[in-house]
Amino acid sequence: GENVEQHPSTLSVQEGDSAVIKCTYSDSASNYFPWYKQELGKRPQLIIDIRSNVGEKKDQRIAVTLNKTAKHFSLHITETQPEDSAVYFCAARVTSGTYKYIFGTGTRLKVLA
Amino acid sequence: DADVTQTPRNRITKTGKRIMLECSQTKGHDRMYWYRQDPGLGLRLIYYSFDVKDINKGEISDGYSVSRQAQAKFSLSLESAIPNQTALYFCATSEPTRTGEQFFGPGTRLTVL
Numbered sequence: 001g002e003n004v005e006q007h008p009s010t011l012s013v014q015e016g017d018s019a020v021i022k023c024t025y026s027d028s029a030s031n032y033f034p035w036y037k038q039e040l041g042k043r044p045q046l047i048i049d050i051r052s053n054v055g056e057k058k059d060q061r062i063a064v065t066l067n068k069t070a071k072h073f074s075l076h077i078t079e080t081q082p083e084d085s086a087v088y089f090c091a092a093r094v095t096s097g098t099y100k101y102i103f104g105t106g107t108r109l110k111v112l113a
Numbered sequence: 114d115a116d117v118t119q120t121p122r123n124r125i126t127k128t129g130k131r132i133m134l135e136c137s138q139t140k141g142h143d144r145m146y147w148y149r150q151d152p153g154l155g156l157r158l159i160y161y162s163f164d165v166k167d168i169n170k171g172e173i174s175d176g177y178s179v180s181r182q183a184q185a186k187f188s189l190s191l192e193s194a195i196p197n198q199t200a201l202y203f204c205a206t207s208e209p210t211r212t213g214e215q216f217f218g219p220g221t222r223l224t225v226l
C-alpha cells in the first residue's frame with residue numbers, strides 16, 4: 001500500500017548548523033511533496049513543497065530535493081535558529097484516482113543555542 | 114482572513130459516548146479531510162471528501178463516520194468512543210489545483226476515559 005517513511009524521528013543540532021530530514025515514498029504515481037512544520041500546540045503549516053517535475057527548490061534557508069528514480073525527497077535547513085525547533089512532516093500526494101496525502105511519521109528537530 | 118475552524122477545541126468524554134467533531138471553512142475549497150495525530154505516528158487519514166456527494170474512507174476509518182453537510186462543513190463522529198481514540202484530530206482543506214497545499218484547522222484534542 002501507499003507509505004511514506006521519514007527519518008530521523010528526532011534530530012538535535014547546534015544553532016547555525018544544518019539539518020537534513022529524509023523521506024521515502026512508495027507510490028510512483030505521487031506527484032506533489034509538501035513539507036509541514038508543526039510548532040508545539042499549533043496546527044501544521046506548509047513551509048515548502050516540490051512537484052515531481054522539479055529536482056530542487058529553495059526558499060531562503062530551506063531547500064527540498066527530489067529524486068524520483070529512488071523515490072526519495074529531503075528537507076534541508078541551513079543556518080538553523082532556535083525558532084526552527086518544531087516537528088516536521090513530509091507528505092506525498094497520491095494521484096491514482098484520488099488526491100489524498102500520505103504523511104511521514106514526523107521528525108522532532110531541536111536547535112540547541 | 115479565510116480560515117479553517119474546528120469545534121470543540123478540547124473534549125473529554127467517557128467510553129461508549131457518541132461524539133461529534135465539527136469543521137468549518139471559509140476558504141471556498143471543495144476538498145476536506147479528517148486526520149488523526151498520535152505521537153510517533155504522524156498524521157493518519159480518517160476520511161476525505163471532494164464535494165458534498167463524495168465521501169471516501171482513509172486508512173483508519175473503522176469506528177468513525179463523517180457527514181458533509183455543505184461545501185463548508187465536514188463533521189467527524191465517533192459513534193461509541195473508546196479509549197484508543199484518544200488523540201489530536203485535525204481537519205484540513207485543499208484546492209483542486211496543481212498547488213495542492215493543505216490548510217489545517219487548529220485541532221481538537223479528544224480524551225476518551
